[in-house]
Amino acid sequence: MTVERTSPSSAEARFSLTGKRPLQLERPIVTASGVLGFGAEAAELVDLRDVGLFVTRGVSLVTRGGAGLPRMVEVPGGMMHAIGRENPGVDEVIDRHGAAWRAAPCAIAISLVAADLGSLGKLIARLESRADLVGADAYELDLTFLSDALGGRRWESSLEESTRFIDAARDSTELPLIVKVSPDVVTPAQFAGAAADAGADLLSVSGSPVGFLPNRTRAASALAEGEGELSGPLIRPRALAAVANAAASGALPIIGGGGIGSPADALDYFAAGAHLISLGSALWADSDLPRAVIESARRAAASRGGSRVADLVGTALRRTTTR
């Protein structure tokens, strides 16, 4: 498996994954799962023609009712949320959103949520059996979700269980697999290598690390679920560290994200080794951000004497590793 950069004259920002499981993206921009729903409603906030890969909200085999309120609170430097991966189950999601996925002006990755390997296998089987209605280009394996085998801890907290999860998915599909983890993941570089060996095609270091906050009375947690997922600038340095660590392994192309609120933030992720940029809640406040990131990346590449966005990838990483 190789990462190929196409000629700058045709599309200097294009990203292509070649090999047995090709994936071609017109732009190096990924939408973070959950931020823009399942897809059909996303056009309310963002023009998907500015996006390379739309990652859907998490889809599970059966209905998940989600968390109680409060689901979302502000914290210093960002937000904390616990939505509970609410979704109506795979069949209803396909019925409601399949047509929008097939008509989307960008590639689509279905984010898969499963607490056990049996559910994962059935979920993928269901999607594959209705592939003509789904039109997916890839699957995202959400390893920030909670594992029954790990007693309710996240899959990403165990390299061994995560590998089993990826293995099971690989056995079930020929579509490219994107493995999503957070900066909480154990040893990102080691994880990237193990994920590649298990059959992953990309590693997305864009998930939310865990947080906790008491409410104002300190008599309960601020979120109904207790713990929540952090996003915003407060996680950016940790996410960049995890991206750099994973990228240095060279095992997989990296999707980097977490707390990106401006084109400059996105350039930091390219420099840390990300091939693709995952944008999250900042899209709610700035629908032009995908286009601004690409334009900024093109200018940054030109200022370095290059012509391709790919020339920006890992520039800070190389300096770090040669020191």
Add this chain to the structure above:
Amino acid sequence: MGAPPVTAQLLAVGELSPGRTTLLLRVPELIAALRPGHALHLVHAEAGGYRLRRVAPVTKIDLLAGSVEVALLPRADGGRDSLAELTAGAQIAVVGPIGQPIEIDSASQQILIVSDGEGFAWVRLLAASLISASRSVVLLVEARTAVELPAASLLPEQVEIVVATEDGSLGHQGSAADLMSTYADWADQVIASGERGLLNAVTSAARATSAIDRTTAKGKRRSRQAGGAPWLQLLISHEIGCGSGVCGGCTFSSANGSVRLCREGPAVSAPGLSAGTRRDS
């Protein structure tokens, strides 16, 4: 694409009740669409340049001046609010209206509002609008102690205000929901706004005071539906992330399916309210 942000000019920073900041904004483009129960999203850069959409209930509208007053919700972490530190003349990107207006049936003449310090921001405009429309309004308002109550001068003098304080420092000692039995039969509609504890207490009190139907003064049975509007509406104050109904940040499960506070709320019909539930995949 959703409604694009418009630029509002900050005219003044004020206070709705102790610790509850208001912003007076000049934003004539949005004013005609705003109704009681609506909020605005304030798109504002936090520390580090990160821009969030902050939900702010509309508390007052001045059509002639083209200005809107909104209240800032207190941060869950009790931390500094950079919006509250802005000064007159600042410009803020604003999106709105967020949510649906509170439903008041044209036949409803007597409206009971139940609120606490948290919920008052969402119902102040409602009370003023109802008085302007020649309706009768009773506000049952509660606070921990008298000094935490919103000032009566924030409402038209025609609003009958009945106070409850937890420590008994003013008015009834206890909850505003304790007073529901006195007013429930009088009210054509009830709007409750506040912390979850108050909303639960109001719902329980409403169910205890009478059955679903009641008899009017003319001896006719009538439903506790005020026309097409629910008799009891609960206004749930909550962070609203995307404002477009896609992120799930303000969604909860009800007997009638998922309710998105930014789209179907923030005022919801009480009978449909239930705690969020989780089922594993």
